[in-house]
Amino acid sequence: MSDVRKTIAGGATWQEVAEDRRRHRDATDRSPLPEDLSIINTDVEELARCLASGEWSATIVVRAFLRRASDAQGMVNCVAELLVDRALERAEYLDCYWMEHKKPVGPLHGVPISVKEHIAMKGLDLNAGFVSWVGRVAEEDALLLQILWDAGAVFYARTTQPQTLMHLETSSNLYGVCANPFNTSLTAGGSSGGEGALVGLRASVLGIGTDIGGSIRSPAANNGIFGFKPTSGRLPVLGWSAPMEGCEAILGTIGPLSTSLEGIKLFMKTVIDGKPWLRSPDLVAMDWRDTAGMFGEKLKVGVIWDDGVVKPHPPINRALHKVIGKLQKSQKFEVVDWIPKDHGRAWSIIAGLYFADGGAQTSEAINASGESWRPLSKWIVKENPHIKKHDVTSLWAACAERDEYRRQYAELWNERADVDVILCPAGPGVAPKLDAARYWGYTSQWNLLDYPAVVFPIRDWVSVRKDGEGDTPAHDPREYIPRSEADKFNWAQWDMYGAKGYKGAPISLQLVGRRYDDEKLLAALEVILKETGLPTAAPPTRPWN
């Protein structure tokens, strides 16, 4: 590890800074370490039990995950930094603690957790994907990490994010492109794409991402894992790094990605039991609540087949049909269509509020080093027709429009008061081709509304069929009249690549609850999975094994 990092402030060119960061990353990637499939194939809730009981040592466990992460990095380029020394030192401490006290330090004793790079770790670089920010060193751990640390976690890997943090892919000049482990011509998603790929490869069973438009859910969907964006104000974001600090028009959230639904729940309960609102007063003082009595005898599921803006590709439609078919066969569910209300307008509202300074701070962070603009950075900042440099008066008007949309959507739900959750696509297709993730509506909709949303994999149809059976176009491409430029782009992708082009890509769906119904949402997903026989965890062996 080089002691003197190259930075723009230090006089290096942006190419030199990027090369130095990659050299640093590779220097942290020190094999050989033992590989133990029985460890990495264990989901986090079981891992926590084995560690708490002393059956497995924290050292053995983290060494297995470090080795796997090193391999994952070689395969898809998802790691910003491996924390071999820190993790082994921490594991050793925990093992000594267990030996001495014969009990775990907390509910996550020895559990290895991977973390998206822009969440601060004391003494480490905090570049958030910008070359010019290399050299910013975190003075302390983000509050979330402090709470997880107190619960016994071992942090062992930092994962990549895209330039701007505002792609649904993971492409930066610092670390390059993170590919999808199931088909390297596709994106791992983003902006928490490094996490998505790492967890997709079971090189992590519990990771932390962030989401302001789909950045946890897109990587979860693209990698066949669970990803949860909670309601804002429930998990602490204090200590993350991003442009536009102080902006509150659209709130980003932090959340878990995991191979299992139990992992998501364990994470949420552990963090919220730490009463983060006492240290981060922007949070809501709301305990992680028992879900008993939160829904009736039947669970009522509203279905969005199509958001009315961009029609999903055939694999998504097929997955939705199969799941709905299973729900309809069970006495425990009632299924109704949910007619989306103005989702196109929702996108124009949120896209106009992401960069209320017209993109000035983001542009400055890119331009300060002279680094080049990645294609999707250009797309969201420079080619975004909704972006506006607001003044205070126009910002207030835009926020009032946002509030009115939220109010109308709440009334829509009141009119269907007995709907518990909404089932919908997680995107307009499976993992897109690289640089083609250009429709956010299926995820950003729930950021605008600040509704909790969880993505889950469909195991029976874990990937796009090799033969493309049933995935032929739902229309004759010569006759389909796209509703919009975005719809046209999405269907041109399918027409161009077809089922073969997306071979191997996992298929996932999304479940959405009302604001603050986080606990109810996860409980509803559990009922849905268990009652229909859908998987509650990603499979232990994967196509690429």
Added chain:
Amino acid sequence: MSDVRKTIAGGATWQEVAEDRRRHRDATDRSPLPEDLSIINTDVEELARCLASGEWSATIVVRAFLRRASDAQGMVNCVAELLVDRALERAEYLDCYWMEHKKPVGPLHGVPISVKEHIAMKGLDLNAGFVSWVGRVAEEDALLLQILWDAGAVFYARTTQPQTLMHLETSSNLYGVCANPFNTSLTAGGSSGGEGALVGLRASVLGIGTDIGGSIRSPAANNGIFGFKPTSGRLPVLGWSAPMEGCEAILGTIGPLSTSLEGIKLFMKTVIDGKPWLRSPDLVAMDWRDTAGMFGEKLKVGVIWDDGVVKPHPPINRALHKVIGKLQKSQKFEVVDWIPKDHGRAWSIIAGLYFADGGAQTSEAINASGESWRPLSKWIVKENPHIKKHDVTSLWAACAERDEYRRQYAELWNERADVDVILCPAGPGVAPKLDAARYWGYTSQWNLLDYPAVVFPIRDWVSVRKDGEGDTPAHDPREYIPRSEADKFNWAQWDMYGAKGYKGAPISLQLVGRRYDDEKLLAALEVILKETGLPTAAPPTRPWN
């Protein structure tokens, strides 16, 4: 009641519009109506019981309060409009309902509630204190009023607010000045000053105000009643009218003023039981919680004697000493000093965020009619040294500074983790002389922090002593060196008028809790009042009776 109201849009001068509004008000003020002291001297919780049991009819009750409100208007000029026809019609409906069903429609069956004017009532003017806004007619009731209506409330009076809504007094060109019922040379406080005076005169036992810097608590303190500003996001503000819609840097709240602590609690529970978050999705989905176990065997009270910016007048100091003396004599309390942290900076932060457009929308609302600027409007908009016309970037920076201050204050409380509540002055003196309410720090501090705060009266020393005994200056005015212009102004008032100048003014204090500790705060106040023998309700007879 004139059918055609005069408005600026209709070509009237501002003087004509104001005169017409007063003519309208006086036309709604139709005596004679029966006066029944046994009714108006009954606090709301007992009133609700008598109405629910059928002992009293809604009609009898509301007629008593209408008559009293008419008298109050004549005494101190606190009413914007009496709702004689509406209220009697509503009461008749409720009485018929009771006769038919032998049960109340809800927990507030027949309870008369007074409402600050800028909270929308369907079909009525909604001017928010601006002459130019006369003629804006509400299309529906504010959400809060809908919930109270469903609970059985009778709305019978609309009360005045100042021009801009941003004075701690109540002075407008539409309705003139609302005086303090206990000493008409003093202010009733503001901006919910009409409510404060009405409840102070027991012409209402439960009223609704709004508060962004002290606007519920200042009138409560000045009129010797209870007033509660909850944490934001607990009560719905949907349907109020004010400039700067869409602004979220500092959130105003809505809340109750009442002659009794039980009235405050009844109001909070009734509204929150109505699950307002389902219709107003900016709210937190948090039930009104049981307070069992919220504090230990001893209640630990932190005391702020002086905020370090403006030193309170002698009557406030005396009241604090007496209450603390009582607490210290009880085994149930532990009292510690709370050292205020940078309350001066807190004022500069909040005063810089109140009008982030430099006051443009507020100035426009005044200037559109040509009406004159009231002295305190000038003071807060034109002479406020912290006001700034922000751009989006500087607004974000100011919000980040606000967040950092909040975080530091939370850590301050964490360091004193066992403090349950803070006891402090509600202002730098008793009710100020008219146009002299120029220090907001004792209330605005808790708006900046978004902590719940309740004001309560001190019955044993209900007013400033007639002889001024014990209220001589705490310093020799020739020698005291004020800390600031604000401190100098405050002490010049005391030096000028002395105890005699404030004769009759009620003395009140303020109790503050951590964010979202609304239930705990009110429970703590109840313990404090009961254990020390302080009144839980304003006295049934008043000095002016």
